[in-house]
Amino acid sequence: MMEDSILRVEGLKKYFPIKSGVWGKVKGYVRSLDGVSLTVRRGETLALVGESGCGKTTFGRTVLRLLRPTSGKIIFGGVDITDLSEKELKPFRRRMQIVFQDPLASLDPRMTIGDILREPFKLHGGFSLREIEEKILQLLESVGMREEHIYRYPHELSGGQRQRVCILRAISLNPEFLVLDEPTSALDVSVQAQILNLLKDLQREYGLTYLFITHDLGIVRFMSDRSAVMYLGKIVELSWNDDLFNNPLHPYTRSLISAIPTFDPELKRREEPILGEVPSAINIPQGCRFHPRCPYAFGACFEREPLLEDRGGGHLVACHLEKL
Amino acid sequence: MSRIVLDVRGLKTYFYTYEGVVKAVDGVSFSIREGEFFGLVGETGCGKSVTALSVMRLVDPPGRIVGGEVLLDGIDILKLSEKEMQGVRGRKISMIFQDPMASLSPLMKIGEQIAEVLRKSSKEVSRERILDLLKLVRMPSPERVIDSYPFELSGGMRQRAMIAMMLSAKPRLLIADEPTTALDVTTQAQILNLLKEMKRELKLSLWLITHDLGVVAELCDRSCVMYAGRIVECGTIREIFREPLHPYTRGLLEAIPKVHLKVDRLATIPGTVPDLIDPPSGCRFHPRCPYASYRCIESLPEAVSFTPTHIVFCHLYSGGIKA
Numbered sequence: 288m289m290e291d292s293i294l295r296v297e298g299l300k301k302y303f304p305i306k307s308g309v310w311g312k313v314k315g316y317v318r319s320l321d322g323v324s325l326t327v328r329r330g331e332t333l334a335l336v337g338e339s340g341c342g343k344t345t346f347g348r349t350v351l352r353l354l355r356p357t358s359g360k361i362i363f364g365g366v367d368i369t370d371l372s373e374k375e376l377k378p379f380r381r382r383m384q385i386v387f388q389d390p391l392a393s394l395d396p397r398m399t400i401g402d403i404l405r406e407p408f409k410l411h412g413g414f415s416l417r418e419i420e421e422k423i424l425q426l427l428e429s430v431g432m433r434e435e436h437i438y439r440y441p442h443e444l445s446g447g448q449r450q451r452v453c454i455l456r457a458i459s460l461n462p463e464f465l466v467l468d469e470p471t472s473a474l475d476v477s478v479q480a481q482i483l484n485l486l487k488d489l490q491r492e493y494g495l496t497y498l499f500i501t502h503d504l505g506i507v508r509f510m511s512d513r514s515a516v517m518y519l520g521k522i523v524e525l526s527w528n529d530d531l532f533n534n535p536l537h538p539y540t541r542s543l544i545s546a547i548p549t550f551d552p553e554l555k556r557r558e559e560p561i562l563g564e565v566p567s568a569i570n571i572p573q574g575c576r577f578h579p580r581c582p583y584a585f586g587a588c589f590e591r592e593p594l595l596e597d598r599g600g601g602h603l604v605a606c607h608l609e610k611l
Numbered sequence: 612m613s614r615i616v617l618d619v620r621g622l623k624t625y626f627y628t629y630e631g632v633v634k635a636v637d638g639v640s641f642s643i644r645e646g647e648f649f650g651l652v653g654e655t656g657c658g659k660s661v662t663a664l665s666v667m668r669l670v671d672p673p674g675r676i677v678g679g680e681v682l683l684d685g686i687d688i689l690k691l692s693e694k695e696m697q698g699v700r701g702r703k704i705s706m707i708f709q710d711p712m713a714s715l716s717p718l719m720k721i722g723e724q725i726a727e728v729l730r731k732s733s734k735e736v737s738r739e740r741i742l743d744l745l746k747l748v749r750m751p752s753p754e755r756v757i758d759s760y761p762f763e764l765s766g767g768m769r770q771r772a773m774i775a776m777m778l779s780a781k782p783r784l785l786i787a788d789e790p791t792t793a794l795d796v797t798t799q800a801q802i803l804n805l806l807k808e809m810k811r812e813l814k815l816s817l818w819l820i821t822h823d824l825g826v827v828a829e830l831c832d833r834s835c836v837m838y839a840g841r842i843v844e845c846g847t848i849r850e851i852f853r854e855p856l857h858p859y860t861r862g863l864l865e866a867i868p869k870v871h872l873k874v875d876r877l878a879t880i881p882g883t884v885p886d887l888i889d890p891p892s893g894c895r896f897h898p899r900c901p902y903a904s905y906r907c908i909e910s911l912p913e914a915v916s917f918t919p920t921h922i923v924f925c926h927l928y929s930g931g932i933k934a
Contacts (some may be wrong), residue, residue, distance in 0.1 A: 338795035475654040480866035480877040509868035546800035548825030564765045
C-alpha cells in the first residue's frame with residue numbers, strides 16, 4: 288500500500304476468557320475482535336460503525352494498546368507496537384489519544400479543570416510551570432471556555448463543557464491520532480452539533496487523524512470520509528461514504544441504513560427491518576456470522592466465512608452474494 | 612374527528628428544593644385524541660418526563676403539581692383520591708420506560724409478571740391468554756419466553772414483554788417514555804413497527820416522549836416541542852418537520868446530522884439550557900434566539916395559530932407574518 292498510513296492493523300484478535308468456579312477454569316471465550324484488518328490514512332477520519340457488542344470499542348482500545356491483543360499486528364507510524372512493553376510504549380502514548388463517551392466518568396471528580404489539564408504536561412515532562420499555565424489558558428480559549436474554568440470542578444460544568452475538557456486533555460500534547468469513542472452520545476443534539484463542529488475545526492487546525500467510533504450513521508455521514516461497518520467482531524464492509532450510503536453491498540449495512548428514521552414524514556420506511564438481534568460473541572454462528580439474520584442467505588453462507596474483498600474503487604465487502 | 616382521550620390544561624409542576632423552586636413544568640397544555648400517536652419532544656431537562664409523571668400522579672416530593680387540570684375522558688384526575696387513582700394507573704393509562712430491565716422484576720418469570728397485571732383487570736387469567744398477549748407483540752418463541760426470566764431475554768424482547776404487559780388491560784392511553792433509546796437501531800426499527808401495528812389493530816392511543824426527532828417523524832401523527840418547562844410549538848408531523856416556525860424547533864432540526872444530506876458544518880444553537888430556578892424573563896428561549904427583540908425579553912409570547920393544528924408561541928409571529 289502506497290498511501291501514507293498512520294495506523295495499520297492486520298488480523299487483530301481480542302478474546303476475553305470466561306472463567307468459572309473457584310479455580311477460574313476457562314470455559315470459553317468472548318470473541319470481541321475476530322480478525323480485523325484495516326488501515327487509517329494520515330489526516331483522514333475513518334468511522335467505525337456498528338451496534339452494541341460488535342467490538343468497535345474493543346477495537347479502539349486495542350489499537351491504542353490499552354488492551355493487549357490476543358493475536359494480530361498493530362503498526363503505528365511504521366512501528367510494530369503489538370508487543371511493546373509499557374515503558375517502550377510511553378513515547379507513543381503522547382502521539383495517540385482517546386476521548387470516551389461519558390465525560391463525567393473520565394474526569395477525576397476531585398481534581399479541578401486546571402489540574403486535569405496540567406496532568407499530561409507533567410506526565411510527559413519538558414515544560415516549565417509558566418509554559419504549562421500559558422498552554423492551558425490557550426487551550427481553554429480555543430474551545431470558547433474562560434480562565435475561571437481552571438478553578439472549577441467537573442461537576443460544576445455542563446455536559447458539553449466537560450466533553451470539551453476531555454477533548455482538550457487529549458489534544459494538549461499535539462497527538463497525531465485520536466480515537467473518539469462515541470464522544471457525543473451522552474449529549475443533547477444542540478450540544479452534539481457544537482462538539483462535532485469543534486472536532487472538525489481541531490482536525491483542520493492540527494492536522495489530526497481520527498478513528499471515530501459511533502452507532503449513529505448521521506454522525507458518520509457528517510464526520511468521516513471512509514467508514515467500516517462491524518458486525519460481531521469482524522468488518523463486513525469498508526468504503527468511501529458516498530459508495531457506502533448510496534450503494535451499500537452488504538445486507539447488514541443495507542438494513543442498518545434503512546433502520547434509521549428519516550426526518551421526512553412523507554418518506555416512511557421502505558423496507559421491513561431485519562429480524563432478530565445480534566447473537567452473543569461467545570457462540571458465533573458458523574459460516575458467515577450474519578447468516579441467521581440475513582434475508583438472502585444461501586448454501587455457501589452456512590458453510591464458509593466470506594472474505595473481505597475489494598469490489599472496485601476501494602469498496603470492500605465480506606459477502607458471498609455477487610450483488611445485492 | 613375522534614374523541615379527546617387526554618386533555619392537559621395549564622399543568623404546573625414545581626420542585627421545592629433548598630436552592631429554590633424549580634419550575635420544571637410551567638403551564639403546559641395539549642390534548643391527545645383516540646387512536647392518535649402524539650409525540651412530546653425536547654432535550655434533557657425540558658420537563659417532558661415530569662409532564663408524564665404528573666399525568667400519572669407519580670411526582671415524588673419535593674415535587675408537587677401546583678396548577679392545571681388533567682382531563683381523562685372528561686374527568687379531572689388531579690381531583691381523584693389516591694385510591695381512585697390506583698384504578699386509573701395500569702388500567703386506563705399505562706406507561707413504559709426507557710429501561711425495561713428496571714421495570715421488570717428480576718425474580719419472576721415473564722409469564723407470572725404478565726399474569727399479575729392481568730389479575731388486576733380480569734378474573735380469567737390463563738396460560739393461553741398470556742401466550743396470546745405475547746403473540747400479539749410478535750414475541751419470538753413465546754412458549755419459551757413465558758417461562759423465562761428477564762435476564763434471559765434480549766433488550767428488544769424485554770421491551771416487547773413490557774408492551775404486552777401494558778396492553779393487557781386495554782388502556783385508554785399508553786405513555787412511552789423514550790421506549791427505544793436503550794435499543795440498537797435495528798431493534799428500534801422493530802419496536803417502532805410493532806407500535807404501528809398495534810395502532811392499526813387495537814386503535815391504540817399513544818403518547819410518546821422522546822428527545823429523538825427521527826422517531827417522532829417516523830411514528831407520530833402530531834407533536835409538541837418543549838423547551839425549559841413550556842411548549843413552544845405544536846403541529847402535525849408534516850407541519851413540524853416541513854414548516855417549523857419556532858426558532859428553537861428550526862435550530863433543533865438543523866443541528867441533527869442526517870444520513871441523506873452531507874453538510875460541511877452543522878447549524879448550532881448557541882448557549883445552553885437555562886436554569887429553571889431562575890428562568891429567563893419573557894420568552895424562555897430569548898437568550899439563545901438569533902431573532903430576539905426587546906418584546907421577547909419583556910413579555911411571554913401568546914399562542915399564535917397558523918392552522919387549526921399548527922400553534923407557535925413566538926413574538927415573531929404575533930403579527931401573523933411569517934419570518
